Amino acid sequence: MRLALLGTAAVLALGTGSATAQDVTLRLAHWLPPQHAVPQTGLAPWMDSITEASDGTIQFEVFPAQQLGSAPDHYDMTRDGIADIGYVNPGYTAGRFPIYELIGVPFLAKDGANAAKAIHEWYQGDYAEREMGDVYFCLVNPHEPGRFHGKSPIRVPADVDGLSVRPAHSTMARFVNSLGGSSVQVPAPEAREALARGTADAVTFPYEAMRIFNIAEETKFHNDMPLYLSAQVLLFNKARYEGMTDAQKTVIDDHCTPEWSKRFSEGWSEYDMGVREDILNNPDHTVYTPTEDEVGLWREAAVPILEAWKEDARAAGVDPDTVLEELRAALEANDTLYE
Structure with a gap:
């Protein structure tokens, strides 16, 4: 208003x-x-x-x-x-x-x-x-880093196999597809409808979307591992x-x-972060924190996505290793590089 x-x-x-x-x-x-x-x-x-x-x-x-x-x-x-x-x-x-x-x-x-x-x-x-x-x-x-939120638990990469997932963007769509899932490409404001209609089984979103787009009404299972940015x-x-x-x-x-x-x-x-706290304290929702070994599985599964991006960068005429190094340096200088 x-x-x-x-x-x-x-x-x-x-x-x-x-x-x-x-x-x-x-x-x-x-x-x-x-x-x-x-x-x-x-x-x-x-x-x-x-x-x-x-x-x-x-x-x-x-x-x-x-x-x-x-x-x-x-x-x-x-x-x-x-x-x-x-x-x-x-x-x-x-x-x-x-x-x-x-x-x-x-x-x-x-x-x-x-x-x-x-x-x-x-x-x-x-x-x-x-x-x-x-x-x-x-x-x-x-x-804030997005996570997987689904109608059923998603604990490890193998759990994405066979699911229809609304990804945040084209890179996450590539990740979902690499795990055996299928991506449902709709803008954020249309994600809840895709879930309600059964077109999507899960989404990748930050926690705030659980409230602002009413995604929490459709997804009760949350993987609490920070994964990606949009x-x-x-x-x-x-x-x-x-x-x-x-x-x-x-x-x-x-x-x-x-x-x-x-x-x-x-x-x-x-x-x-406030919405995340509400979800963590809501008995109607199940929030899962992957173990160190499970995080390792996710990291391993993400390696081909970085390699695919490098191929796209080369095709665009830039050196991917230089671009990546520059981004990581900027993230580290601002205390936000993923360890």
């Missing part, structure tokens, strides 16, 4: 003639429900800070819940100017961003907020220009960004930094 009022207020201000030629209202599109932690704890403070820093000359109109287009279309919507700013999951478009897809490989990062800063530091510059050069790269927003990005339409005044662009630049990526992601991480 607060975000909707922000957008409405901006439109009303323009309509009454109070705006100047330098005032802009940016259309921001995302695919999450308005009550999700990202709009509430990430987007809202970020927009408020920009509006304040720009002396009110930059306002926002927000279009949540796939109002302007489906979740996988948000990159193209932003590039083409349907939205001025888009909240994009690169993993929803398999093969399009092969360097960035490294983020989804299991057992790389152990938290969300610190990983946000690390990923931003690693990807900004040459990699972002190479893969997302037709937009203005702003922020990285990963969730790292969304916030992008600007390049022409819209370049059309702003120098002062306004400076405000935007100051809000598109590794430090802001971390700040943007912290509230989502805190929310996720």
Whole structure:
């Protein structure tokens, strides 16, 4: 509601003639429900800070819940100017961003907020220009490490064999398929329906999705092993960004930094940890912590996924070992490299 009022207020201000030629209202599109932690704890403070820093000359109109287009279309919507700013999951478009897809490989990062800063530091510059050069790269927003949640227990990799799983992104889809499961590709807001209809037996999600997407109503068994990240990005339409005044662009630049990526992601991480505690204490749910040997089985099962990513990276014209080393160095520098 607060975000909707922000957008409405901006439109009303323009309509009454109070705006100047330098005032802009940016259309921001995302695919999450308005009550999700990202709009509430990430987007809202970020927009408020920009509006304040720009002396009110930059306002926002927000279009949540796939109002302007489906979740996988948000990159193209932003590039083409349907939205001025888009909240994009690169993993929803398999093969399009092969360097960035490294983020989804299991057992790389152990938290969300610190990983946000690390990923931003690693990807900004040459990699972002190479893969997302037709937009203005702003922020990285990963969730806390995702897990398996199912209608039946998933303790070891062999338990995925024969299951239909809604994966977080293309890399996790590859992982599910490698374990003998089949992937059900639907955006996050449609996952509960897939479970309810029996199209999916399990999902890979962070804990917060158990509440915000009502996944807990359908999945009662949870593997508590932190497994992978899904790292969304916030992008600007390049022409819209370049059309702003120098002062306004400076405000935007100051809000598109590794430090802001971390700040943007912290509230989502805190929310996720709170939902995890609720699930752990809920007698209707069974949470399983794999043994050290079982974690070893998962790690071994994930090796081919990293190797497959390396092949994709080579095909994209980059040295995968260099890219991986750079990401691991950034994660280690931010105290979030998976041990």
